[in-house]
Amino acid sequence: MKSEPGCFSFDDLKNRPGGVEHWDGVRNYQARNFLRNEIKVGDGVLFYHSNIAEPCIVGVAVVVREGYPDHTALDPQSDHFDPRASDENPIWFMVDVRYVAPLSPPLTRTDLSHHPVLKEMDVLKKGNRLSVQPVREQEWREVLRLGGLEFKNLGI
DNA sequence: GCCAACGTTGGC
DNA sequence: GCCAACGTTGGC
Numbered sequence: 168m169k170s171e172p173g174c175f176s177f178d179d180l181k182n183r184p185g186g187v188e189h190w191d192g193v194r195n196y197q198a199r200n201f202l203r204n205e206i207k208v209g210d211g212v213l214f215y216h217s218n219i220a221e222p223c224i225v226g227v228a229v230v231v232r233e234g235y236p237d238h239t240a241l242d243p244q245s246d247h248f249d250p251r252a253s254d255e256n257p258i259w260f261m262v263d264v265r266y267v268a269p270l271s272p273p274l275t276r277t278d279l280s281h282h283p284v285l286k287e288m289d290v291l292k293k294g295n296r297l298s299v300q301p302v303r304e305q306e307w308r309e310v311l312r313l314g315g316l317e318f319k320n321l322g323i
Numbered sequence: 324g325c326c327a328a329c330g331t332t333g334g335c
Numbered sequence: 336g337c338c339a340a341c342g343t344t345g346g347c
Contacts, residue, residue, distance in 0.1 A: 171345090195330075218345050276346080294328040296344050 186266030232263035270314030
């Protein structure tokens with residue numbers, strides 16, 4: 168999952184009550200489908216900081232609630248308001264995630280692109296704009312290993 | 324700040 | 336259904 172840290176950072180997630188926050192504001196149908204259909208409680212999340220000098224994967228989170236309607240689409244005061252959305256047809260969905268642990272060190276795009284396995288990650292692909300995207304099993308394992316989380320019991 | 328890539332909109 | 340125009344994303 169990608170976020171601009173100036174908008175919502177990994178530390179922001181950590182500082183939420185219980186380290187839990189809903190992942191709202193996704194307004195792309197492909198990403199919506201992941202949130203609504205694919206993502207399950209207990210799924211691991213790589214938290215990526217985008218649109219900064221050194222974009223990187225900064226940490227790990229876990230899904231604690233599966234897809235449900237994104238209420239910000241119904242709120243005219245919200246930046247994410249969508250007049251087409253309604254209670255009957257919410258259109259947009261979100262999940263809840265909980266902070267788990269930071270990567271030490273974070274993995275920059277340079278790190279990823281130099282790694283035989285991680286250089287294939289979707290996040291590196293040109294033109295990639297999906298804010299929610301799948302990670303392959305071997306990529307997940309390798310990111311956690313490099314980030315010093317290999318032998319930690321993360322409960323994921 | 325620049326600009327390529329992408330998704331969406333809307334006229335036809 | 337096509338496609339140009341537009342707004343947004345995000346690396347650099």
